[in-house]
Amino acid sequence: MPPLLLTLKDETFYTAASEIELVDIAPTDSRHWTQNRLRGSTKIFWMTSLSPSGRFTCTDEGNENLLMKYTTLFLDLDDTLYPRTSGLWEAVGGRIQSYIEMKLNLCTEDASLLRAQYLAQFGTTLNGLMRNHQVDPMEYLDYVHDVPVENLIPPDPELQTMLASITIPRIVFTNAYLDYAMRVLKQLGVSDLIDQVIDILALEFSNKPDPLAYHRALALAGNPSPATCLLVDDRETNLSAAAELGMTTVLVGDGAAEETIDYTIEQIHGLTIAVPSLVRK
Ligand SMILES: [Mg+2]
Numbered sequence: 001m002p003p004l005l006l007t008l009k010d011e012t013f014y015t016a017a018s019e020i021e022l023v024d025i026a027p028t029d030s031r032h033w034t035q036n037r038l039r040g041s042t043k044i045f046w047m048t049s050l051s052p053s054g055r056f057t058c059t060d061e062g063n064e065n066l067l068m069k070y071t072t073l074f075l076d077l078d079d080t081l082y083p084r085t086s087g088l089w090e091a092v093g094g095r096i097q098s099y100i101e102m103k104l105n106l107c108t109e110d111a112s113l114l115r116a117q118y119l120a121q122f123g124t125t126l127n128g129l130m131r132n133h134q135v136d137p138m139e140y141l142d143y144v145h146d147v148p149v150e151n152l153i154p155p156d157p158e159l160q161t162m163l164a165s166i167t168i169p170r171i172v173f174t175n176a177y178l179d180y181a182m183r184v185l186k187q188l189g190v191s192d193l194i195d196q197v198i199d200i201l202a203l204e205f206s207n208k209p210d211p212l213a214y215h216r217a218l219a220l221a222g223n224p225s226p227a228t229c230l231l232v233d234d235r236e237t238n239l240s241a242a243a244e245l246g247m248t249t250v251l252v253g254d255g256a257a258e259e260t261i262d263y264t265i266e267q268i269h270g271l272t273i274a275v276p277s278l279v280r281k
Contacts, residue, residue, distance in 0.1 A: 069277060070168055070248070072224040074198075074217065076208075076233035077174035077181050080252045081188060081268055082153045084234065088184070091147040092176075096125050099143050103135060123207045123237075124175050130205065137205060145180035155189040158269050163193040165272055165279045171196045173217050173231070175207040196221065208233070209241035218245075230278075232271060236261065250274065 075081060078089045093115075100111040118128025129135040163170055170193060174181055178199040185191040198217045206213040218226065231242040232250040236258055239249035243260035250263040250271065263274045272279050 069228070070230055070275075071228040072221055072230075073166060073168055073170050073278065074173040074221075074229060074231045074242075074247075075170060075194075075268075076231070076235070076238065076252075077172050077176055077184060079234040080232060081159065081172075081190070082156070082184065083267065084253065086153045088147065088149060088152040091152060092144055095144040095147060099140060100125070100129070103129075104133060123209050123213075124200075126200070127205070127207055137200075141177040141180075141200070145177050149180070149183045149187050153184065153187055155187065157189065160189050160193060162269055162272055163190055167279060169195045169221070171198060171217075171221055173198045173208070175200055175203075175213075177201070208235075208238040211241060211245070214242060214245055214247075230275065232268065248275075 078092070082088060096115060097108070097111055100106060100115055101108060104111070104114070106114065114128075115125050118125045122128045122131070126135075126137060126140055129140065130137055172181055172185070172194050174197070176199060178197055178201060181197050181199055182191060185194055185197075198220050200207060202220055203213050203216050206216060208214070214226075218224065218229070221229075226242075226246040229242075230248045230250060231239060232252060233239050233242075234252045236251060239251055240258065240260040243249050243262075248262045249260060250265060251258075251261045252265055252268055254264075265271060265274050
């Protein structure tokens with residue numbers, strides 16, 4: 001099959017063949033950005049050239065998937081569905097810190113170092129504590145999630161509206177604990193808008209960014225093709241692992257130069273603006 005020719009028109013990309021809108025874009029002359037947006041929209045096109053007339057040529061890799069839509073939206077919980085500035089994750093972090101100090105009889109500084117080491121090495125502190133100190137995971141989860149969720153994050157009507165507009169399954173995929181996740185979702189006012197919560201128990205204590213956690217999450221979600229899935233997360237390492245599997249990735253937070261990040265949004269509310277196909281019928 002020859003390369004597919006697409007036409008740049010009124011700041012919107014269309015396929016010449018099918019007139020399917022690929023992505024709504026802002027004006028840009030950034031080749032890299034355009035490539036990423038196309039990847040994010042379809043996962044099949046790789047821009048190979050861009051002429052002064054505004055026509056560009058893509059490889060034909062995966063053109064049979066041109067009509068493909070996203071089928072599954074995976075959403076991280078902490079610092080993704082609520083603002084990093086809320087203090088909620090800091091509160092959980094404080095409980096993790098005090099658990100380590102108490103359980104391992106460490107001073108604050110040593111506990112802090114150990115926590116950072118385990119987070120970097122295993123993705124969660126719990127994983128390191130289970131492997132190296134045989135802690136009871138349920139005791140840990142109960143202890144660290146005993147935080148005043150209701151005092152730290154307000155209901156979020158804008159998030160409710162945004163999630164309600166999304167037409168594919170919305171699945172929370174978190175390294176946290178189901179009871180805590182449900183408290184957060186209820187407090188935000190979105191528990192009825194989440195189709196499934198995949199937590200650390202459902203993941204059988206594997207966790208992002210371990211590839212096993214993603215395989216288990218996909219299985220629990222009904223085995224959608226990773227190429228039709230999006231992951232929204234505030235941690236680049238978690239997104240890079242998803243990209244390795246072929247998922248589209250959305251970073252919530254500061255912009256990233258990582259090639260594995262397809263979209264970057266400042267806050268979760270910008271998701272459907274960045275990926276408008278999520279709300280298409
Ligand atoms: Mg997070």
